[in-house]
Amino acid sequence: MNRRIKTLTWGAIPLVLLASLVSIDRIPGTNINLSVPYAAEGPGPTINTLGQVDGEDVISIRGADLDEAEGNLNMTTVSVRTGMTLSQVLSRWLFTDDTIIPIEQVFPPGQSAEEVEESNRSAFVSSESSATIAAMNYLDIPVEVEVVEVLKDSAATGVFEAGDKLLDIDGTAISTPGDAQKIVRSKAPGDAITIGYERNDRKSQETITLREHPSDPAVALLGISMMSVPMSDIEVDYNLEDIGGPSAGMMFSLAVVDKLSPGALNGGKFVAGTGTIAEDGSVGPIGGIAHKVRAAEDAGAEVFLSPAANCAEAMSAKPESITVLKVDSLSQAIDQMAAYNQGADYQTCS
Known part of the structure; x- marks a missing residue:
């Protein structure tokens, strides 16, 4: 019996050590980093561009009479986890719908985390500018x-x-x-x-x-x-922090048009979406759209606006209670919502 106990004890030591190693990201007392070179992408926060965050309008417009907003026009995001241990990566791969990707897709070789953050911030500012231009062009301002x-x-x-x-x-x-x-x-x-x-x-x-x-x-x-x-007295300000990248552009532009034109573009419904926006109003593809569709569906959205180039990936989320509409421009996004609200013909991703 004593021999068996000793055998079990000594046999358990390597397992305990292995379990410890896969559960820590740094060896205590050293600078040895044990985090694995992978990141996990999953559904992130979804924010109503017609609403407020921390008591402040997500998009504030001054110098014009604003139409009262109804329903939702939600931008969607992807959460990214980095610096994970092996056990955390395995756990997210086994028990969640997260996508495990090489860390190089988040932090390209030769770029620091600070440089990537600055690049994302710059892209976000650029998307705000493009959203304003596209909305003003649509409204002939x-x-x-x-x-x-x-x-x-x-x-x-x-x-x-x-x-x-x-x-x-x-x-x-x-x-x-x-x-x-x-x-x-x-x-x-x-x-x-x-x-x-x-x-x-x-x-x-x-x-x-x-x-x-x-x-x-x-x-x-x-x-x-x-x-x-x-050029008029209209001032458009975007008041979101800690979010980077260009993928909110289309939803920002829709919200600006909605606030400056009569009626509700969304028909008072809960609409979510994603997509870059160019100055000419064209809508471009983005990454992680399957996670964004899931986030929108979980939040209760009835309609999701997807860039046409992302349709196949969007449908890989296997949406059940949300209609995914295909769009390739700001004007088409507005027309698609109008057709959906009026019971007319509209194009879905399939």
Whole structure:
């Protein structure tokens, strides 16, 4: 009996050690990291773009009469877990619908977590600008380009300030950030450009020598982030933090149109969706849409707006109580919701 007890005891030690190793992310007293190079993607928060977060409108619009919002136009997100132990990865793979992906898909080689976060934040700001442009274009409201931020130690440092309105570059009028970026990208580092701008209702010009982009020395960089704003007294502000990437663009644009036009685009229903938005209103594909469909369905959404290019992946979520509509532009998204609400013909993902 004593021999058996000793055998069981010694045999259990390796199992206990193995269980400990797969359950910790760092060996105590050392800098040895035991987390595995994988991440888990799953359903993230879904937020009503017509509503509020922490007592503040997700999208606030001033300078215009607003239509009273009804129902929901929810943006959807994907949650990403990193720094997991082997046991945590196995647990999420076995007991959840999470997708396990190589960590390189979250943090590309050569980029730090801070650089990825900054890139996502920049993409989010860009999507806000595109959402505004697309909505204003749909509503036939002219827009202009405003400086949001000036990068430190860049060609624009000390020249431009947040709030400046950019009018033209080398004599070519610009009306969107895309116009400005196209001209700058056509130049080389070291080239000089002349920018017309307006500050406090006073117009000026400055000649600036472009610098190298930090990630590609062959690409010219001006060093400002921009967004489009209506030329009228209308001001559109997006008040979400800690969310990055461009995938909320379409839902932002729909919410702006809904607030500035009569009637409810969603027919008062709970609509969710995702998709990038371009300045011309075209809707582009995004990642993780199956998780977003599940999140929307779990939240009680009746309709989900999916980019046409994501339809197959969206249906892999096997939705049961939610209708997934196929869209490829802002105007089509509005038309699809109208057709659904009126009982007319609409296109679904299938």
